[in-house]
Amino acid sequence: MAETCSRSFDESLLSGYLDDALTQGDAQRVRIHLEDCSSCHTLVVDMKRIRKATMTTPFTSPADEQWDERPQGTGSRSAFTLGWLVLIIWGVGVIGFALGHAWAGPQTWIERLILFGGGSGIALVFLSVLIDRLKNRKTDRYREVEK
């Protein structure tokens, strides 16, 4: 069998054929040609295989990675969460102490400004971290459901 291709259409029609994106007439033309032409048939089979690989990779590989990382990731993640929890409790304690101290003591307005300003700044940072943690937990849960 001669490997000469007498195809009268562009190669893009072959990928269009794979995508089911052709008109009935074009699809028919490609199908008939593929029956006769082994080189184009091989090309389409290769294209199909590549397409299948690129289409399934994003779905399977993240799941596999997650599976691999889960056992070793859980410990460090809960330690991370615990660390932040301790820091938040510590921060709230320090802020509470500082505020109480500032309120009770005979400080000048500058000292109060520094304590309250710093205190509320730290509180906001902790709050943002807490919100981030809650958000992350939500996405984690979402990922597990998705899997």
Ligand SMILES: [Zn+2]
């Ligand atoms: Zn051909």
